[in-house]
Amino acid sequence: MLCTNGHSNPDTSEVCSRCGVDTFQAAPAISTSMPAAPPIYVQATNAGKVSGFAIASLVLGIVWIYGITSVLAIIFAVLARKQVANEGRTGGGMAIAGLVLGIIGVVGAILLFIFAAVAVNHIQHMTGFTGFSG
Numbered sequence: 001m002l003c004t005n006g007h008s009n010p011d012t013s014e015v016c017s018r019c020g021v022d023t024f025q026a027a028p029a030i031s032t033s034m035p036a037a038p039p040i041y042v043q044a045t046n047a048g049k050v051s052g053f054a055i056a057s058l059v060l061g062i063v064w065i066y067g068i069t070s071v072l073a074i075i076f077a078v079l080a081r082k083q084v085a086n087e088g089r090t091g092g093g094m095a096i097a098g099l100v101l102g103i104i105g106v107v108g109a110i111l112l113f114i115f116a117a118v119a120v121n122h123i124q125h126m127t128g129f130t131g132f133s134g
Contacts, residue, residue: 053080054091057098067109073102 002008003016004023015022053076061073077099084092124130 049089051080051083051089051091051095053077053083054089054094054098056080057102058094059098061098061101061105064105064108066112067106070102070105070109073098073105077102 003019003021005016005019005021007016007018009016057073057076057080060069060076063069077095080091080095080098083089084095
């Protein structure tokens with residue numbers, strides 16, 4: 001309890017221990033409860049959800065199986081970019097990375113097949129092998 005001069009005293013005091021006055025005022029009530037937080041309204045959208053096509057595009061662009069997965073990576077990247085633009089999903093960066101890796105994979109597959117055809121032709125020319133005859 002506080003005396004009229006503002007000194008704190010035990011609740012059972014009859015006079016202030018500091019200034020000796022015998023008039024007291026009630027101590028201000030201290031609230032221990034927190035004020036209620038305002039309600040938070042969340043609108044359900046696709047924002048923040050990562051596009052599954054973007055993830056698939058990136059994974060298929062990394063996993064190169066003779067260019068087949070590279071073609072799928074390009075297809076899924078295009079679909080993912082449409083989802084990101086139209087539905088507000090995330091994953092645009094993964095879609096671009098999958099697209100780039102897919103293009104690199106297709107170009108690599110084409111170069112590999114050209115190299116293999118030239119090598120086979122060169123081997124046939126050097127050895128005179130014309131094919132299997134039955």
